[in-house]
Amino acid sequence: DADVTQTPRNRITKTGKRIMLECSQTKGHDRMYWYRQDPGLGLRLIYYSFDVKDINKGEISDGYSVSRQAQAKFSLSLESAIPNQTALYFCATSQTTSPYEQYFGPGTRLTVT
């Protein structure tokens, strides 16, 4: 079984709809991250969480919100989806000790029409 899972794997939604992407991990890591990947760009950080009570904005948090329901679960929400949020979304986890290697989920391909 995968250590980091994401649901759904693919989603097509309409402009203005609310959508939630879910991430679960069995690695026991405290740190979790949400990234988006667009063609020609590197992975960009949306939000990160260092523990259940710690949520931080990344470089492109506008239009997104997150919830850390438990150590193992970190959800990303698009309150009102827009077409430029069409992207590949990755969840990742990391340890709290060096070297902070990240472990990625399989990705969610989101299309907003």
Next chain:
Amino acid sequence: ILNVEQSPQSLHVQEGDSTNFTCSFPSSNFYALHWYRWETAKSPEALFVMTLNGDEKKKGRISATLNTKEGYSYLYIKGSQPEDSATYLCAFNKISGTYKYIFGTGTRLKVLA
């Protein structure tokens, strides 16, 4: 704004050829440099983490070097095989207390049989 640049963006090599590509990063406030291998439709997987100037890491036919003073890392693949075809990402951690990652856009390698 920190920039992590990778070159080339893409390359095609013949099976059996050796190849290398570059990751350039800011040389100040360096903490760690990560290399990931990302196959199509899969999650990025960690290859190496390097923290010390002059570090060299090796895994099978793949190796990496690190120069923190001039801000670059090389990834080498010896005797490329078709299964090496993937996008190779590097990511930079700077000393900030937050341990966020700045990703490059990747080098897309295609090994032709």
